[in-house]
Amino acid sequence: MRKVVLMMSVSLDGFMEGPQREIDWHLVDDELHDYFNAHLREMGAFLDGRVTYELMAEYWPTADEDPSSPGPVREFARIWREMPKIVYSRTLERAEWNATVVREVVPAEVEALKAGPGGDLALGGADLAAAFAAHDLIDEYLIYVHPVLLGAGKRLFPAAADRTGLRLVESRAFGNGVVLLRYARERG
Secondary structure (H helix, E strand, O other), X not given: OXXXXXXXXXXXXXXXXXXXXXXXXXXXXXXXXXXXXXXHOOOOEEEEEHHHHHHHHXXXXXXXXXXXXXXXXXXXXXXXXXXXXXXXXXXXXXXXOOXXXXXXXXXXXXXXXXXXXXXXXXXXXXXXXXXXXXXXXXOEEEEEEEOOOOOOOEEOOOOOOOOOOEEEEEEEEOOOOOEEEEEEEOOO
């Protein structure tokens, strides 16, 4: 069965974006981007909220056309374009680039996706992650902790209703100071 895998970058103090929605503090160099690409190319689909999808669709469809783009950026542009995307949105009328719009997070529908063929499902976006977490639909967390304190912004994990047990699967320090913490959901 496929897993829903949350992949997100956070500051050391737990913010996924700054107070003005900035993410310019993300330290994504070639080493880290290669690591992202290695995981994402094996995925079966991206599960994104509207905001994440629109940010991605603004840049990635043509990012590989710029000859000055580093190799990992060009590679990810191809991964992103070709990967099926499910965009969760109550307001978006349609989405392009191999994307389907879904209005609500319905646990039975997500479980059916997980039972389907193909690679794991890459979950992106803090609001969508909160909705998936509320239904206990996240199987694995790949959290990239960046060496910065923001002091304010949007937290990746808002107050949770219940405690969630996790098991450390992997940790890794990258040369730029980013640390990967990979956890699997402990299930009963």
